Amino acid sequence: MRRFALACLTAATAATSLLFAAPTVDLPVSEGNHAVTLTFGAADHATSTTVWGESRQLLLENVTTAPGEFITRNIIVNTRTPALTPPEPHAPGATAVELNPREQGLARWDDRLTLTFAGDAPAALVDLVEDAPATTPALYLLGDSTVTDQQGGDYASWGQMMPRMFDGTIAVANHAESGETMKSFLFTNRLNKVLSTLRAGDTVLIQFGHNDSKSQWPQTYAEPHTTYPAYLRTFIAEIRLRGATPVLVTSPERRNFTADGHIKLTHGDYPQAVREVASAEEVALIDLNRTSITLYEALGPQLAPLAFANSGKDGTHHNAYGAYQLALAIAHGLQAAGLPIADHLAADLPAFDPAHPTLPADFPLTLPDITPVEAPRGN
Incomplete structure (x- = not known):
């Protein structure tokens, strides 16, 4: 398990969404489903957080806490790359999905887990587990x-x-x-x-x-x-x-x-x-x-x-x-x-x-x- 913290934003700065991409904290991930645990709250003020993942997938909507209250929510985030298992020698097949120009560089096709935190006063502590259970x-x-x-x-x-x-x-x-x-x-x-x-x-x-x-x-x-x-x-x-x-x-x-x-x-x-x-x-x-x-x-x-x-x-x-x-x-x-x-x-x-x-x-x-x-x- 790896942990990182998103600093609490004050009301004055909350209008600006904070983009949190795994490489910025050295958290590249393998392709697959990843379990993420988020703890919301702040000791001295109320918080309100909406969480988006990858290319703006709505993961959690308006999670609110009172001053001094902390709550935990769990999510599963899917990540993938364009790569395909190469075909056997002399067999037909491809080695990757053919992405169109507008898909180049998008978070949904890279080897990182990207989260975006927004809301009136977002705050979260995030625990990332490498792989979600195989039964997910x-x-x-x-x-x-x-x-x-x-x-x-x-x-x-x-x-x-x-x-x-x-x-x-x-x-x-x-x-x-x-x-x-x-x-x-x-x-x-x-x-x-x-x-x-x-x-x-x-x-x-x-x-x-x-x-x-x-x-x-x-x-x-x-x-x-x-x-x-x-x-x-x-x-x-x-x-x-x-x-x-x-x-x-x-x-x-x-x-x-x-x-x-x-x-x-x-x-x-x-x-x-x-x-x-x-x-x-x-x-x-x-x-x-x-x-x-x-x-x-x-x-x-x-x-x-x-x-x-x-x-x-x-x-x-x-x-x-x-x-x-x-x-x-x-x-x-x-x-x-x-x-x-x-x-x-x-x-x-x-x-x-x-x-x-x-x-x-x-x-x-x-x-x-x-x-x-x-x-x-x-x-």
């Missing part, structure tokens, strides 16, 4: 820009909010990336990377469709009635072969309102294709497409932009508020499906009703600034 279950996320850990500006995804929805006893490995399709996920060795560490008992959420439907991208286009469901079945079969549980997720809708206040459907036959494959393959389904429509229509044309990035100018990608609401939908969907991973949901998991959501004005969470604004790839 993992939740893998496969998808596109609406799932990936968005690094810059006010962009966020439901995937990066998922660790907060759990009780600190599982790892969340978000392999999603902006612009990805099912074909590109295969061709750039991302699925190989997932399969190389996937274990029996893990759970894998699969959400594609935003980019697969782009016929103007002929190299990665997948037709909704033939190749798209075929690729879904391939992913399902590979995951099941390793004893893990696949879960299909339909893509959230874009924010395009009709004149009478309803959401215009833009995903064509892709959500229905996912539903049909889930039914035929007896795979759990989380219908985020329908849930997102209900959510946006409940907010209405005036408030719905407040769930989206670039100050509402982006009609596809979310900000912290929108991403958090969709993450709640995913968490409650896991629970409704009766999946074993739901046993690890946080005791303080907020309730969620897309027809009566928490309003943006009542949502206090803000993203830490790590990199400048960069529109997601595939936008």
Whole structure:
């Protein structure tokens, strides 16, 4: 076990997030799941700390202590590098995931454990254990820009909010990336990377469709009635072969309102294709497409932009508020499906009703600034 302390910040300096990267204290880590114990509190003043990991994954939200009070929380953080085990001589294969230019240098692909502490008055003592127990279950996320850990500006995804929805006893490995399709996920060795560490008992959420439907991208286009469901079945079969549980997720809708206040459907036959494959393959389904429509229509044309990035100018990608609401939908969907991973949901998991959501004005969470604004790839 290795220990390091984050000095208590006073109210005057708390507005500035403190980026804590393992190499700055000589704490490189191996690829895998790492157990971290955090003790929050200060002897002479109240503290309030939110913890983000790697590329802005929300790990702990607003942990508060009174003066002289100290509380301990445990989390599991997943780290990885692009490296793959080299293939045998004369065998086909690759030695690494093919990262795109926007991924170069990101914390989610390096050999360090990175934590960001924010809040009104953050304070923490951190104990790092090299490796989490081998029995630690993992939740893998496969998808596109609406799932990936968005690094810059006010962009966020439901995937990066998922660790907060759990009780600190599982790892969340978000392999999603902006612009990805099912074909590109295969061709750039991302699925190989997932399969190389996937274990029996893990759970894998699969959400594609935003980019697969782009016929103007002929190299990665997948037709909704033939190749798209075929690729879904391939992913399902590979995951099941390793004893893990696949879960299909339909893509959230874009924010395009009709004149009478309803959401215009833009995903064509892709959500229905996912539903049909889930039914035929007896795979759990989380219908985020329908849930997102209900959510946006409940907010209405005036408030719905407040769930989206670039100050509402982006009609596809979310900000912290929108991403958090969709993450709640995913968490409650896991629970409704009766999946074993739901046993690890946080005791303080907020309730969620897309027809009566928490309003943006009542949502206090803000993203830490790590990199400048960069529109997601595939936008």
